[in-house]
Amino acid sequence: MSEQYRQSFIVYISPAGTTETVARTIATSLNARRESCTLCNLGTAPASTADIGTALASDKQTLLFIGSPVYSSHAVPTIIEFIDRLPAVNNSIAIPFVTWGGATSGLALPEMGERLLNRGFILAGAAKVMAVHSLMWQLPDPVGIGRPNADDLAQIELLVSDVIDNADAGCPRQLSLDVLNYQPAEFVPEMLQLSVAKAKTILPPRQVDHARCTLCGYCRDTCPASAIELNPLPVFLPNCFICYNCMRLCPEQAIYADLEPVYERIRSRVTHYAETPATEIFQPPVM
Ligand SMILES: Cc1cc2nc3c(=O)[nH]c(=O)nc-3n(C[C@H](O)[C@H](O)[C@H](O)COP(=O)(O)O)c2cc1C
Ligand code: SF4
Ligand code: SF4
Structure with a gap:
């Protein structure tokens, strides 16, 4: 399918810049597949989100990559609130991604995935990416130092390629939410207690x-x-x-x-x- 039939948005928030690194890797990978895309950092340009609502309401197939850092085992409120404000959709595809600082990726992916499914999106993939822990910037040896590295970002390129092939297939394959509920059951209650x-x-x-x-x-x-x-x-x-x-x-x-x-x-x-x-x-x- 050529880009004139499809539009992609990469929406994210990235106080310390690593979620943005992943978002830019997604953009580069999309461009390599001749897919145009719009990057939207909710922390700096919330106004551009109006375009996304318009795009989702159109007949064009829309891909929404949506990324959050993990804070206290959860996605940040800005991202959750953004998803909750989206209109109900059909024929649109979502790919949630999170960056986490080596403590735990927590429940961020399943909670984003569940909300996107509730809006009517097809979940065509997801990713968790290890990053340097953004609360440790004053230390010489922060947890996650050097991440995301080239191997981490190569996995993101693979994911984007798979999502495009999947979207081209006409009837995209769905990711089950169960796959994102990967945390061991014994940890879930304590993660739910945090916010x-x-x-x-x-x-x-x-x-x-x-x-x-x-x-x-x-x-x-x-x-x-x-x-x-x-x-x-x-x-x-x-x-x-x-x-x-x-x-x-x-x-x-x-x-x-x-x-x-x-x-x-x-x-x-x-x-x-x-x-x-x-x-x-x-x-x-x-x-
Ligand atoms: C307030 C706060 C809470 C955090 N909580 C977690 C956490 O629960 N688990 C984890 O692995 N990393 C945690 N981190 C680290 C971030 O998830 C990680 O560094 C992320 O990549 C930051 O994204 P950014 O660079 O796009 O801001 C936390 C960071 C902050 C500032
Ligand atoms: S800590 Fe709070 S006030 Fe300071 S930059 Fe982050 S969100 Fe803004
Ligand atoms: S000096 Fe620092 S704390 Fe004061 S207004 Fe400027 S950035 Fe904010």
Whole structure:
């Protein structure tokens, strides 16, 4: 099928940039197959999402690749809310993907997959990709250092190729949601108990150093959740999903938090879950 009959969107959020690396690999792989696509980073350009609703309502076959980092065993709220706002569809294909920082990929893929199925999408594949842990940027030896690597991204290229072949077949093969429920049953209850909202009450709060802050507004302008107001110092709004980007990116180091206890907790979660494989693509069975 030529590109004039099909359109692809790659929608994602990526506070620390690795989900974006995967999204760009998907875009390059689509272009290599002569498929045009639109990248949409919900953290920087939420306005462009209107085009996606229009495309989904059209007769063209639409492919929606949708990516989230794993936060506290879940997809981030921005992605879940985006899926929940989509119109009901038919003849559209979705491929959820997540990046995770080596602790656990949690329940992010099945919860995205279930929601996409409920909107009427055909699930034509999925992926979890190992990444450097974005809460450990201050350490020389973060969990997941060097990931995603070339092998991880080669798997994504394979997935895209399979999705295109599958879509070309006319009646695309479906991925069963069961395949995405890969977490051992004994871990699921504790993962369900966690949430981004709960993590906000556990993770160290960010403080603003009044003496250092120049009121430049960079934290406000780069917050992927638009959750900072200057009043005149930065104030964090309730929709903050604790990515710590503001702390990481402040040019004056005026935002601080003690992440030392978090590092220990992450390393103990790595041992506790011992999740393998690190990167995996999920493809529907060949009939
Ligand atoms: C608040 C927070 C919670 C996180 N929770 C998890 C987690 O439960 N499991 C995990 O493996 N990684 C976790 N991570 C790490 C991210 O999932 C991982 O680094 C991801 O690739 C970041 O994506 P990005 O670079 O696109 O922002 C967390 C990171 C943050 C900031
Ligand atoms: S980026 Fe840093 S210096 Fe600029 S307003 Fe935010 S906290 Fe203040
Ligand atoms: S306020 Fe800071 S921690 Fe919260 S979402 Fe925005 S950048 Fe991330």
